[in-house]
Amino acid sequence: MKHPLSRLLAVFSLALPLCFAPSAGAQAPAKVEQFTLPNGLTVIVKPDRRAPTAVHMLWVRVGAMDEVDGTSGVAHVLEHMMFKGTPELGVGEFSRRVAALGGRENAFTARDYTGYFQQIPAGRLEDVMKLEADRFARNQWADEEFRKEIEVVKEERRLRTEDSPRALLYEQLNAAAFIASPYRRPIVGWMSDLDAMTPADVRAFYQQWYTPANAAVVVAGDVDVAEVRRLAEKYYGSVPARAVPPRKPRAEPAQQGIRRIEFKAPAEQAYVGLAFKVPQLATFEPSAEADDALALTVLSAVLDGYTGARLGRALEQGPDRVADSAGAWNGLWGRGPQLFVLDGVPAPGKTPEQVEAALREQVARVAREGVTEAELNRVKTRWVAGEVYKLDSVMNQARELGSQWALGLPLDAGERLIQRLRAVTAQQVQAVAAKYFGDDQLTVAVLRPQPPDKTRKPRTPPPGFRH
Numbered sequence: 001m002k003h004p005l006s007r008l009l010a011v012f013s014l015a016l017p018l019c020f021a022p023s024a025g026a027q028a029p030a031k032v033e034q035f036t037l038p039n040g041l042t043v044i045v046k047p048d049r050r051a052p053t054a055v056h057m058l059w060v061r062v063g064a065m066d067e068v069d070g071t072s073g074v075a076h077v078l079e080h081m082m083f084k085g086t087p088e089l090g091v092g093e094f095s096r097r098v099a100a101l102g103g104r105e106n107a108f109t110a111r112d113y114t115g116y117f118q119q120i121p122a123g124r125l126e127d128v129m130k131l132e133a134d135r136f137a138r139n140q141w142a143d144e145e146f147r148k149e150i151e152v153v154k155e156e157r158r159l160r161t162e163d164s165p166r167a168l169l170y171e172q173l174n175a176a177a178f179i180a181s182p183y184r185r186p187i188v189g190w191m192s193d194l195d196a197m198t199p200a201d202v203r204a205f206y207q208q209w210y211t212p213a214n215a216a217v218v219v220a221g222d223v224d225v226a227e228v229r230r231l232a233e234k235y236y237g238s239v240p241a242r243a244v245p246p247r248k249p250r251a252e253p254a255q256q257g258i259r260r261i262e263f264k265a266p267a268e269q270a271y272v273g274l275a276f277k278v279p280q281l282a283t284f285e286p287s288a289e290a291d292d293a294l295a296l297t298v299l300s301a302v303l304d305g306y307t308g309a310r311l312g313r314a315l316e317q318g319p320d321r322v323a324d325s326a327g328a329w330n331g332l333w334g335r336g337p338q339l340f341v342l343d344g345v346p347a348p349g350k351t352p353e354q355v356e357a358a359l360r361e362q363v364a365r366v367a368r369e370g371v372t373e374a375e376l377n378r379v380k381t382r383w384v385a386g387e388v389y390k391l392d393s394v395m396n397q398a399r400e401l402g403s404q405w406a407l408g409l410p411l412d413a414g415e416r417l418i419q420r421l422r423a424v425t426a427q428q429v430q431a432v433a434a435k436y437f438g439d440d441q442l443t444v445a446v447l448r449p450q451p452p453d454k455t456r457k458p459r460t461p462p463p464g465f466r467h
Helices: 004-009 074-081 093-100 122-138 143-162 165-177 191-196 199-209 225-235 288-304 310-315 352-369 373-390 394-406 413-422 426-435
Strands: 033-036 042-047 053-060 104-109 114-121 215-221 259-266 271-278 323-330 338-346 442-450
Touching: 042 225, 042 394, 053 122, 053 394, 074 104, 074 114, 074 143, 074 199, 093 104, 093 122, 114 122, 114 394, 122 215, 122 225, 143 165, 143 191, 143 199, 165 259, 165 271, 165 442, 215 394, 271 288, 271 352, 288 310, 288 323, 288 338, 288 352, 288 373, 288 413, 288 426, 310 323, 310 338, 310 352, 323 352, 338 352, 352 426, 352 442, 373 394, 373 413, 373 426, 394 413
Parallel strands: 042 215, 259 442
Antiparallel strands: 033 042, 053 114, 053 215, 104 114, 271 338, 271 442, 323 338
């Protein structure tokens, strides 16, 4: 199973089902082009003429990890406020105009970046570029709009986090696993910080980080590179340049001993999550850490990358099964430190401690006995199939290019990743299983279920709930 942390850590899904295949007659998209405007804005273009549609995305290299204590959630709140107007556009007018063009739009905030997107008929690209450039440069709103929207964000936190025992558990797991890294704070923010947030906090974050040198425009679909360049220069080129603030390093100190937390909440089942600190893939240049990060990704797929993988067979099947579900995920890359996560839901009559022991035993077994070439070939085949499938989605192409840029990776990171993963050996997988799963890298979080509150009514999404 995949859990909240896995979704937060994931940049790319590398284990798409084999039943997804490229459509008949699919052709390879044209070469990706990248250029930089004089004000520092990066523009990335990927023509794909298979359908008369285009995706326009604005990526800003700022997310929850760039916040400071006391203002957690401000990156996400700003994302909401970006829909509240400019000197020419009133509240909600941006969305209404995109809809009138026959398009759809939304936005998202992650730890490492913030993104805004529109999918429109290709002939409407100029219209959305004009709209997005305007709000990027001149976002403005009244204090009263902030006071209304912050209540929407608070309700979003209640709906998605506080009403979910596992989401609350992973908030606490992150806070326990990381001490110095800003990854210890939730993207949506702590409720106390949302309660104390002011319009000035949000405007200051916008002025600090929403500058051309810290942003990229990604356009994919039925477009011409020269025309995209012309439009980018016309609409984004006039945005004033400002320096990107220096980012101070916040290195995570070495962990010395296991960390454990317990969380009690109304829930039907217990749950256990094990988070191990592991190296990240920061470059494609050969290095011991990069090789280990790739091997750990292969290990996660061997454990839980397909139906009938090791964790499912060992923990979920048979009369003596210990888990109703079990999973594994490796955080391969990001701007901050990464975790390898094992998790499971105890079967009836079993305890979280038994599931924890069984999960760790499966990794220890790989460390002792290794993995088979058949297992390696199976997961590698699935990755290749997934990469081919992604070419069928213009939105996926744009999201991949934008996230690669935000993380400081090359434009061909997806292709290079597959090449490197295909080269991982069984010996490398066995070696990382033996190296990174000791107590000194481990934080364990256990959900202890409590009786449900029968008087509590289910929440409904608030007005303005977008994503």
